[in-house]
Amino acid sequence: MRTYTLHPERDALAGEAYGLERAHLVPDGFSWPAFAFGPLWFFFHRLWLAGLGVLVLLAGVALGGRLLGLTPVAASIIALLVSILIGLEASSLRRWTYARVGQPVRDAVIAASTEEAEMKASARWLEGAPPARPSSAPSGGLAVPPSDLAIGMFPFSETRR
Template sequence: MPAYTVHAPSPGGADLRATDKFVFVRDGFHFWAMIFGPFWLAWHRLWLALIGWVIVVAAVHAGLSSIGVGRGSILLADIVIALLMGFEASTLRRWTFSRGKWRQLDVVIADDEDTAERRFFERWSQKQRGIVNDQWAVDRGGPPPTRNMPGQQFSNPPPLPAGGIIGLFPEPGGSR
């Protein structure tokens, strides 16, 4: 099963409403990064890695050509660089996130990204319940809210209006 690392932007803090900015990076070999290396780097906005890739490929080509190596050997060097790109693609993404002041929150083992998200948010929301008092989060699987729970906006009943009861019967037990 693949492992996913979860990254979040640091300036946002531990706010439950910023979860749409979390990024899940799959660890392992990336086939499309091997086949379309520079396009994959540009798609994921890994600009410094893209510049490094261009410099390395140009240096390898120039170096091998200057010593008189044949085209077959240069092709073999390109295949090795492509394989390295496929193996190190997720490391380059993590490196870019760490440079951009992102923090790694967790590592999740799952079959696919959707399952990884579900597992991560189940664990993370349980940890955050005690830390963050989030008025917008609703636990759909829990019991209905009750009164006198600290931190809940619906814990205290609303105050009665100045005139008493509002409705068809302004006085309890009164006639129509």
């Protein structure tokens, strides 16, 4: 199962099909095409600033390796590690770019395939109900008073000895 985020335009209203037609669905996780093709993958998805940044990063790594006098094996290992980093961060850079141009994350769905994610996201979008958001109240319906809450794995604070 994979998580997919829905990025409609900022002024799109839930329940309208027009807003859904222009939305982007971004899968979370490692991107093999971004790993293999680097900046070309970003340019294909019209992510110009991110693609330019990746291109500068790869050129800087190559130039730095040349200036440091690294052996070809060491340079290849570093290039492989940078490509793995690009594959890991490609979907995050894609979400950042969409948020920057006015298409923030409005919903997230969990699905086994892209088709299933599209069906779930479109059904929720066309339903018209806004996605569930956490309440802004500090104790937001908790049965435990805020003074008894603890951060981390322990739900209640310990008593002093």
